[in-house]
Amino acid sequence: MRLAITHDTRYRYSPSVQTAQHVAHLQPANTPCQKVINHWMQVEPAATVQHNIDAFFNHRTYWSLTNPHEGLLVRAHSEVETIALPSANAIQSWESVREHFRYRAGHLGDVHSRFVFGSHHAPVDEAFLVYAQSSFTPGKSLMVAAQELTARMHHDFRYETASTDINTPALQALQDQRGVCQDFAHILLACLRSLGLPARYVSGYLLTQPPPGQARLVGSDASHAWASVYLPELASHACQGWLDLDPTNNRTGLASPGLDYVRLAIGRDFADVSPLRGVLQGGGAHTLEVAVTVTPRNEPASH
Structure with a gap:
């Protein structure tokens, strides 16, 4: 089965955040039961995004925002093909x-x-x-x-x-x-x-x-x-x-x-695997909106 996933996270800050550092776990891994066809991530305000592998072999993404900003949008999109594995029985107590x-x-x-x-x-x-x-x-x-x-x-x-x-x-x-x-x-x-x-x-x-x-x-x-x-x-x-x-x-x-x-x-x-977290300087009250859409690859979704 091929699935398309779009994961949107939007923060709004009042007053503005002055600087911020963020880390995300939003990129699926290739595993015995899934193959990642493609993946991309968009960050607004624009930032230089870096990647590494964490201690559990997860894809980890991180970036810094050094200018004042009133919000943050992170959109991650992935297409993944899931695979059925052969069955097996384990009798070990x-x-x-x-x-x-x-x-x-x-x-x-x-x-x-x-x-x-x-x-x-x-x-x-x-x-x-x-x-x-x-x-x-x-x-x-x-x-x-x-x-x-x-x-x-x-x-x-x-x-x-x-x-x-x-x-x-x-x-x-x-x-x-x-x-x-x-x-x-x-x-x-x-x-x-x-x-x-x-x-x-x-x-x-x-x-x-x-x-x-x-x-x-x-x-x-x-x-x-x-x-x-x-x-x-x-x-x-x-x-x-x-x-x-x-x-x-x-x-x-x-x-x-x-x-x-x-x-x-x-x-x-x-x-260990929070989808998105960060350390902020400045700001105060904030609102958070998260929207996730999972669809079979060629099936349209309604707005």
Whole structure:
């Protein structure tokens, strides 16, 4: 499936911002399940944009604005072809994976151990362990247990737009059993890590379907987030050992939950892969507008 994604972010400042430095994670990567056909990014006011690869092998873009400005527009456009991977089954128990990642003096560690530890938005805590344990019964395969936990979260939690923000702790969202995709991804990560398992945060996009008989609207979509867990048994598979888990939609799959998903970046949690952030000098009150459009490549979108 070939998908076109346009992601617009617009800030308006009052009073003007004097100088600013920004960093963005808005360029998808080539992965086993997706190929980037093209990508471009526009910044207004105009700036010299630079690129590098971060510690998680994500594309990172950064720039400086050295003159006063009353707003900022960042438009990122990508065309991505998503690819289906061969299926595979992993029977390794979750306990054996936990033991694989347990620290032992004098033994070489696994490169994915960095995803075992708690992070700011996805901490290790007894509450997450208690919630996860009914899915992670003794001897159950990690693949089956992770899929069951994903389905249980989808059943137990209520998706509520604007019920949380980036500062809402995952423990609070767990207690309230409501939130948005970002909250659900952080809760799932925290559950897996509290069990001693490696799990990473995934930012990206999902192709949504308009109501029957209606055209797809420009800017009506949003960025998406999900989690993935590492299965050492499948390290040599095309998925490179990662099983993706989307509790918001109860979708799972090797390296991607489906052909209608596009991966943008991976990290320990949202803080590693924020689509856009910056440090500003001056300014005061500001407004933010974000509009995302995901369409099949040759399908027109209505305004």
